[in-house]
Amino acid sequence: xxxxxxxxxxxxxxxxxxxxxxxxxxxxxxxxxxxxxxxxxxxxxxxxxxxxxxxxxxxxx
Amino acid sequence: xxxxxxxxxxxxxxxxxxxxxxxxxxxxxxxxxxxxxxxxxxxxxxxxxxxxxxxxxxxxxxxxxxxxxxxxxxxxxxxxxxxxxxxxxxxxxxxxxxxxxxxxxxxxxxxxxxxxxxxxxxxxxxxxxxxxxxxxxxxxxxxxxxxxxxxxxxxxxxxxxxxxxxxxxxxxxxxxxxxxxxxxxxxxxxxxxxxxxxxxxxxxxxxxxxxxxxxxxxxxxxxxxxxxxxxxxxxxxxxxxxxxxxxxxxxxxxxxxxxxxxxxxxxxxxxxxxxxxxxxxxxxxxxxxxxxxxxxxxxxxxxxxxxxxxxxxxxxxxxxxxxxxxxxxxxxxx
Numbered sequence: 001x002x003x004x005x006x007x008x009x010x011x012x013x014x015x016x017x018x019x020x021x022x023x024x025x026x027x028x029x030x031x032x033x034x035x036x037x038x039x040x041x042x043x044x045x046x047x048x049x050x051x052x053x054x055x056x057x058x059x060x061x
Numbered sequence: 062x063x064x065x066x067x068x069x070x071x072x073x074x075x076x077x078x079x080x081x082x083x084x085x086x087x088x089x090x091x092x093x094x095x096x097x098x099x100x101x102x103x104x105x106x107x108x109x110x111x112x113x114x115x116x117x118x119x120x121x122x123x124x125x126x127x128x129x130x131x132x133x134x135x136x137x138x139x140x141x142x143x144x145x146x147x148x149x150x151x152x153x154x155x156x157x158x159x160x161x162x163x164x165x166x167x168x169x170x171x172x173x174x175x176x177x178x179x180x181x182x183x184x185x186x187x188x189x190x191x192x193x194x195x196x197x198x199x200x201x202x203x204x205x206x207x208x209x210x211x212x213x214x215x216x217x218x219x220x221x222x223x224x225x226x227x228x229x230x231x232x233x234x235x236x237x238x239x240x241x242x243x244x245x246x247x248x249x250x251x252x253x254x255x256x257x258x259x260x261x262x263x264x265x266x267x268x269x270x271x272x273x274x275x276x277x278x279x280x281x282x283x284x285x286x287x288x289x290x291x292x293x294x295x296x297x298x299x300x301x302x303x304x305x306x307x308x309x310x311x312x313x314x315x316x317x318x319x320x321x322x323x324x325x326x327x328x329x330x331x332x333x334x335x336x337x338x339x340x341x342x343x344x345x346x347x348x349x350x351x352x353x354x355x356x357x358x359x360x361x362x363x364x365x366x367x368x369x370x371x372x373x374x375x376x377x378x379x380x381x382x383x384x385x386x387x388x389x390x391x392x393x394x395x
Contacts, residue, residue, distance in 0.1 A: 031071040031074070035070065039074070050257050
């Protein structure tokens with residue numbers, strides 16, 4: 001049997017104080033906002049993503 | 062199960078927003094002054110469909126010389142003609158060559174484009190088998206016009222076999238159904254004036270630090286860079302570029318389209334050691350004769366430009382583009 005460590009907190013308790021976890025939790029609770037955020041993320045990936053589709057075949061120098 | 066309903070709503074919002082963006086792109090995506098460096102098949106398709114709806118106009122088809130290498134889109138010769146009121150479109154692109162001329166003509170005619178005039182440039186360096194566009198169709202053009210080639214024509218070209226990877230299949234599906242994805246390379250270049258944001262940031266830093274100016278100064282074209290660029294072997298029927306040039310002019314003649322060929326301005330001062338030989342003159346004369354025999358009007362600009370009007374072997378400076386526009390304006394006005 002594992003003895004409880006004095007002063008230890010559960011994962012949930014530890015994360016409850018984490019601002020990132022709370023922000024993400026709030027986002028998950030609002031599907032409309034999450035949809036918009038995902039949309040903006042997709043647009044950003046398309047616009048700011050690296051060009052991997054080079055069609056440039058002309059090699060002058 | 063409780064988590065599925067919000068997740069479904071999230072995905073619905075995402076799909077609705079992406080669909081709305083695609084409708085907006087389909088309606089408002091701009092037509093550029095010329096093709097981007099890295100234009101997509103989707104952009105080319107939009108351009109061809111737009112041309113099919115418009116009244117006949119002069120279409121300029123060719124390589125980077127007509128495209129306007131290293132000058133702003135508005136500074137290219139064709140843009141200057143357009144600014145002067147000539148109904149024209151610049152369909153030249155980097156990597157143009159006779160086979161690309163033929164492919165683009167086939168594509169346009171198959172889509173119902175009927176130009177009033179086709180102006181194309183004939184560049185002697187593209188008759189060299191060493192040229193990167195000698196037997197290669199630009200990938201975006203090939204995606205649309207590849208099926209229009211006969212098996213015999215395809216046999217003359219460099220073929221990349223059908224790609225069967227999952228990545229390629231996914232890319233094809235996304236390109237077919239998602240305009241934002243299909244036009245991403247054109248969109249990035251329109252926003253950043255570079256192939257992507259990283260290159261734009263790099264260019265900004267290089268310009269700011271002066272490294273770009275120093276690099277340009279250190280890389281002035283020298284004659285030695287063009288050794289082997291021009292093939293002075295006598296042009297014969299085996300030459301792939303010559304075959305596709307002949308196919309192109311037969312096609313134009315069959316369609317009764319006014320055709321003007323520009324023998325590309327060439328920097329003889331720079332290339333003197335490599336091209337100022339009877340063989341070069343003989344190949345140029347042969348090309349000219351073949352064009353004229355087929356009813357193509359020829360503008361011989363091979364020696365018409367001063368060395369100061371060139372950036373390198375054949376690409377023109379801003380002043381060179383102005384000179385070219387003036388020559389073409391006179392010819393097209395007749």
